Amino acid sequence: MPKNVRVRFAPSPTGPLxxxxxxxxxxxxxxxxxxxxxxxxxxxxxxxxxxxxxxxxYIIDAxxxxxxxxxxxxxxxxxxxPYRQSQRKDLYKQYxxxxxxxxxxxxxxxxxxKLDFHRKDHEAKGKTFIYNWHNRLKLTxxxxxxxxxTQAKLHAGEDYVVRFLTPQDEKIRLKDIIRGxxxxxxxxxxxxxxxxxxxxxxxxxxxxxDDHLMQISHVIRGEEWLPSLALHQLLYNAFGWAxxxxxxxxxxxxxxxxxxxxKRDGEKMGFPVFPxxxxxxxxxxxxxxxxxxxxxxxxxxxWNPGTEQEVFDLSELVQNFSLGRVHKAGAxxxxxxxxxxxxxxxxxxxxxxxxxxxxxxxxxxxxxxPIPNDDYLERVVALIKERANFVSxxxxxxxxxxxxxxxxxxxxxxxxxxxxxxxxxNELIAVLQSIxxxxxxxxxxxxxxxxxxxxxxxxxxxxxxxxxxVGAMKGPHxxxxxxxxxxxxxxSRIQKAISIL
Numbered sequence: 437m438p439k440n441v442r443v444r445f446a447p448s449p450t451g452p453l454x455x456x457x458x459x460x461x462x463x464x465x466x467x468x469x470x471x472x473x474x475x476x477x478x479x480x481x482x483x484x485x486x487x488x489x490x491x492x493x494y495i496i497d498a499x500x501x502x503x504x505x506x507x508x509x510x511x512x513x514x515x516x517x518p519y520r521q522s523q524r525k526d527l528y529k530q531y532x533x534x535x536x537x538x539x540x541x542x543x544x545x546x547x548x549x550k551l552d553f554h555r556k557d558h559e560a561k562g563k564t565f566i567y568n569w570h571n572r573l574k575l576t577x578x579x580x581x582x583x584x585x586t587q588a589k590l591h592a593g594e595d596y597v598v599r600f601l602t603p604q605d606e607k608i609r610l611k612d613i614i615r616g617x618x619x620x621x622x623x624x625x626x627x628x629x630x631x632x633x634x635x636x637x638x639x640x641x642x643x644x645x646d647d648h649l650m651q652i653s654h655v656i657r658g659e660e661w662l663p664s665l666a667l668h669q670l671l672y673n674a675f676g677w678a679x680x681x682x683x684x685x686x687x688x689x690x691x692x693x694x695x696x697x698x699k700r701d702g703e704k705m706g707f708p709v710f711p712x713x714x715x716x717x718x719x720x721x722x723x724x725x726x727x728x729x730x731x732x733x734x735x736x737x738x739w740n741p742g743t744e745q746e747v748f749d750l751s752e753l754v755q756n757f758s759l760g761r762v763h764k765a766g767a768x769x770x771x772x773x774x775x776x777x778x779x780x781x782x783x784x785x786x787x788x789x790x791x792x793x794x795x796x797x798x799x800x801x802x803x804x805x806p807i808p809n810d811d812y813l814e815r816v817v818a819l820i821k822e823r824a825n826f827v828s829x830x831x832x833x834x835x836x837x838x839x840x841x842x843x844x845x846x847x848x849x850x851x852x853x854x855x856x857x858x859x860x861x862n863e864l865i866a867v868l869q870s871i872x873x874x875x876x877x878x879x880x881x882x883x884x885x886x887x888x889x890x891x892x893x894x895x896x897x898x899x900x901x902x903x904x905x906v907g908a909m910k911g912p913h914x915x916x917x918x919x920x921x922x923x924x925x926x927x928s929r930i931q932k933a934i935s936i937l
Contacts, residue, residue, distance in 0.1 A: 441473025442653050445499075445506070446643070448480045449491035452714035453498045456658065456688045456697065458494040459734045462655045463685060465504040466735070466757035473653070477509030478646060479520045482636050492520075498711040502727050503750055516650040521642050525813045531645050531675070532598045532630055536578075540674035544577040544599045545589050566626045569604040591680060598631035600640075600667065600674075606828035608666045613683040613759045615653075620666040628667055640664065644671045647680060656683045656759070659766075683759045683844045686738045687767040724826035726785075729777040747780060780824040787814040787923040795825045801831060803838045815920060819912040833911075837920055840929050841907025848909045849937065852899040860897060861892070861904065865927050874923045880915040904933035 445461040447453060453461075468475040477499070479492055492510070499505055508514030518524055535541035544567075551567075554575075558565040572579055572873065577599070589596070606622035615871065630641040637645075638772045647655060662684045672679040691705060692702065702709035711720035720730050728749065736751050739762050748756065754855040782790070791813035798807050807813075820833040867886045871879060873896075887897050902914050905926065911917060918926045 440651070440653060441468055441471035442476065442651050443468045443473065443656055444476040444478050444647070444650065444652050445751055446478040446480045446646075446657075447495055448483065448486070449488060449490055449495065450483070450486040451491055451709045452712070452717070452719075453495050454699075455709050455711065455720075455734070458502060458711050458730075459688060459737055460656070460658055460685060461499060461737070462502065462504055462731060462734055463757075463759075463762070466753050467654065467656060467759060468507075470757050471756040474507045474514065475504070476516070476650060477506035477519065477654075479510060480639065480642065481520055482525070482639065484522070484643055487749070490743045494714065501711060501721055502731055504731070521637075521646065524646065525636055527649075528642055528645055529635065530630065531639065532641060534791075535600070535630070536598065539601065541598050541600050542578045542743045543586055543590070543596045544575065544627075544629075545581075545594055545596050546576045547595075547743065550576070566624075567599070568602055568626045569623065569932065572627060573604045590680075595633045597633065600625040600630050600671065602627050602670065608669060610665050610669055611682070612662075612665070612687075613681060614731075614762050615662075615684060615764055618665070622666070622670075625666060633723070640667055640671065644668055644675075645667070648672075648677050648698045652680050653843045654681045654683065656685065659687050671858075680722070681763070687762050687766040688737055690769045691769050691771055696766075703767075705771060707774065716743065724779050725774070727773065729774070729781040732781075733777045734776050737769065739764050747777075759783075772902050777882055782821060782824060782827070787817045787821075790814075790821060790827065790830075794830050797831050798838065801835075801838075808838070810919070819920075836906045836911065836917070840925070840932060841904075843866045843907065844903055844933065844937065845908040848903050852903050852909075853937055854896070854900075856896075858891065858937075859901045861930050861934055864897065865900065865930055866932075868918075868923060868927055869924065874919060876913070876915040876919040879918050883915070899931075904930050904937075936937060 445457075445464050447457055447461075465475045467473070477496070479495075481487055481492075496506075496510070506512065508516060509519045513519075532541065536543070551565075554571075555565040557818050567575065574580065578935040579601075581589070602625045603622050608620040608622055610618040610620065612618060629638050635684050646652075665682060665684070668682075669679055683767055689695065690697050690701050697709065699709050702717075707717050708720045709723075710717055710719045711721065713722045721727070731750060731753070732748055734826060735757075736746060739749070739757065741756050742761055788810065788836075791810060794813060794817060795807065798813075816834050816837045817830070820830060823833055824830060864886070866882070867883060868879070869884055883897075887894060898914065899909065902911065905914065905917055905921070921929075
């Protein structure tokens, strides 16, 4: 392991950050922090046609919300900036020229029409057109043209690209921390475009140059970049630079079926695939997930701690993380497991924290009386939180603590409301009125004593009482609810139900 671990997360600002991108950022962050290294954000915005306003800020906001902020990047210069590729474009031209001067790259003047013609011609013959060793001398480039012809085209301002000169008949030996040793035959590779005549590099050149200049020690990125590894290694060799270590992370797979998790899967199955909302697509934050829950479930998508432990806070993840325990195979996304994690983190939060989060929901509901004090809210939260996965579910679980039921569950009425129920409940009202200490345990003791004395079955009294107090057969311990809403409100709800039902 080198002394200075420096890793980078290098997204393109072409839209919202997919949850797979967040996982890549997280693994980079965990690896950096485990080794007391630096986590760098680099914005790869060389493709100006696909640039979307607001996407860069979205990426920064998403990392901050997840609690994995970058150490270096836009607005945080660590001496290796600028951190946007569009602000570094003058650099890349000199490196493209260096490769040409070393005989490792060449100018290509082929028009789009000419290349399309070759592709279609190959397709008609059942072949695939690859621009490389077997046809480069038949095409229009500085290898097939004389030096004078090449210079004349350049001086005339003809459009060109700079292509990498892929070596022929070479076995390229590659190492990947996750996948082990890989061997590629150079003859199957094409001469990739490195630089365009509009003055912008392609991903491949900019990526290598920036990783070298920013002294990146480890490149941790998605599996989709694995086919580019051979070219990137060849570029390092061509420049005479030491390559960083590479690790290609497994894909995050669909919950059902095969293939990579997509936005469409989320829309179809009703779960977010973005950390924050983007346009009409809901994010994990807006869906009510806690960032700690998102980070925890993402960390275990493709990484195994080697133990049975499933719940990790960020510091534990940093302490335990290693690339050696990242799987090769794709990790199946489980929407139910993400809810399970959120439920877990919700239970971990204090009642006062949850009460604060609940307040905006109550304000929105515009309940008839003023919002109860903090102590009341915290007691409500303590009674209902076990049944909730999200704070947004608190209202449905607790509405009866704040207002009487507007209607009663039909099925429960048919099952629990008998001809003698009104008479029994009227008698119960007298019992409740006589109780001076209206605390849960005391109410329970005196009501049960009355039930026994009158030789009623509990089924004749308790289910109908829950129905009239709550409106349905749900909720925590009934006597806790009676204590919370108070004697007057309890009696009022019983009387109202008798008159309606």
